[in-house]
Amino acid sequence: MIIKEILEKDTLSHQDICDLLRIDNKPDFALLRNRAYEIMKEHCGEKVFLRGLVEFSNICKCDCNYCGIRKSNKNVDRYLLDKKEILAAARKSVENGYASFVMQSGDRDDPQFIDFVIDVVKAVKKATVSDKLPNGLGITLCIGEQTYENYKRLFDAGIHRYLLRIETSNEKLFEKLHSVEQSYHNRVNCLKMLKDLGFQVGTGVMIGFPEQTIEDLAKDVLFFKDMDIDMIGMGPYIVHKDTPMGKYFDEYQAKKQETFELGIKMIAVCRIVLKDVNIASTTALQAMYDDGREQGLLCGANVLMPQHSPFSVRKQYQLYEGKPYLDETDKSSIEDLEKRVHSIGRTLGYDEWGDSKHFKNRNK
Ligand code: SAM
Numbered sequence: 001m002i003i004k005e006i007l008e009k010d011t012l013s014h015q016d017i018c019d020l021l022r023i024d025n026k027p028d029f030a031l032l033r034n035r036a037y038e039i040m041k042e043h044c045g046e047k048v049f050l051r052g053l054v055e056f057s058n059i060c061k062c063d064c065n066y067c068g069i070r071k072s073n074k075n076v077d078r079y080l081l082d083k084k085e086i087l088a089a090a091r092k093s094v095e096n097g098y099a100s101f102v103m104q105s106g107d108r109d110d111p112q113f114i115d116f117v118i119d120v121v122k123a124v125k126k127a128t129v130s131d132k133l134p135n136g137l138g139i140t141l142c143i144g145e146q147t148y149e150n151y152k153r154l155f156d157a158g159i160h161r162y163l164l165r166i167e168t169s170n171e172k173l174f175e176k177l178h179s180v181e182q183s184y185h186n187r188v189n190c191l192k193m194l195k196d197l198g199f200q201v202g203t204g205v206m207i208g209f210p211e212q213t214i215e216d217l218a219k220d221v222l223f224f225k226d227m228d229i230d231m232i233g234m235g236p237y238i239v240h241k242d243t244p245m246g247k248y249f250d251e252y253q254a255k256k257q258e259t260f261e262l263g264i265k266m267i268a269v270c271r272i273v274l275k276d277v278n279i280a281s282t283t284a285l286q287a288m289y290d291d292g293r294e295q296g297l298l299c300g301a302n303v304l305m306p307q308h309s310p311f312s313v314r315k316q317y318q319l320y321e322g323k324p325y326l327d328e329t330d331k332s333s334i335e336d337l338e339k340r341v342h343s344i345g346r347t348l349g350y351d352e353w354g355d356s357k358h359f360k361n362r363n364k
Pocket residue numbers: 066067068069104105106107142143144145163164165167205206235236237238239240284319320
């Protein structure tokens with residue numbers, strides 16, 4: 001079907017989404033990008049919201065076949081930042097005008113770890129209350145699959161957003177990508193529990209796995225819609241050599257441009273289908289091309305998550321090859337980010353939580 005006609009429809013079918021993801025020429029891509037931008041402007045505005053990101057531990061109980069910090073990778077020095085270090089990153093986030101904070105780590109669900117996270121979250125909240133932020137920093141957590149009780153304790157501690165990527169909505173592919181202890185059904189169930197508890201729920205997929213098809217990706221978009229998801233964080237899959245999927249390195253290099261383009265087309269399609277959700281333009285896009293995150297913003301993304309982890313641990317949170325070791329907390333990085341965002345005609349939402357409009361709309 002002609003792309004212009006698909007973009008005029010109110011509801012897109014699986015086939016329509018496949019056609020959009022298969023766009024391979026500049027004029028059609030421009031139509032897709034402009035439509036996504038228009039929808040973003042209408043439903044979310046043009047501001048880009050900021051979250052200071054702290055990757056506070058790389059200790060992980062999982063053995064995902066793609067991930068550089070998987071349990072079996074012995075070339076990683078494991079760390080857990082202490083409360084002081086996480087508080088320092090949170091304060092830096094506030095200082096920079098980034099009113100939201102993302103705490104991400106490897107998967108752990110032991111009581112000692114959950115107690116630690118709760119203690120830190122309460123301290124972060126307390127330390128960041130001000131006239132500008134009467135409820136302190138907005139906090140998003142991303143520490144993997146948990147029990148209902150753990151999620152409830154985390155919610156009660158003051159966390160109001162949670163990110164848990166489904167990685168792929170193709171159950172067979174999910175199984176190939178993960179160890180036998182991990183289950184697709186449990187992942188879906190966790191997303192349901194999070195929603196039940198009242199979190200703003202984020203999920204996403206990796207784009208460009210070997211064996212992943214355009215049909216799979218189109219199904220992923222419809223999965224986000226069916227699950228009524230509030231936030232999307234997705235990005236290209238990038239090979240890490242010290243993983244079972246390291247053997248795909250040459251294949252990945254050869255398909256880099258195609259994978260990147262698919263990554264930004266997925267952002268545009270998600271914006272068109274899901275309309276009022278928050279969509280992050282992720283580090284993986286920037287790892288592939290210097291202006292990767294700006295390209296994501298032009299396709300309808302409205303969230304950036306600048307790095308706020310201490311520089312000393314950056315190299316130990318290497319999920320994939322070429323992950324930038326950026327320290328984005330210093331003055332020149334902040335100015336650079338601002339310049340980049342302004343260069344594409346957008347402004348930054350300083351001192352605002354920037355919650356998902358979708359969450360607000362579905363709770364009206
Ligand atoms: N443990 C938490 C979880 O699983 O939700 C958070 C940490 S996990 C490392 C964060 C995300 O990194 C994963 O959901 C996955 O999508 C992404 N990731 C891991 N390895 C990657 C790779 N090789 N390329 C791109 N993204 C990757």
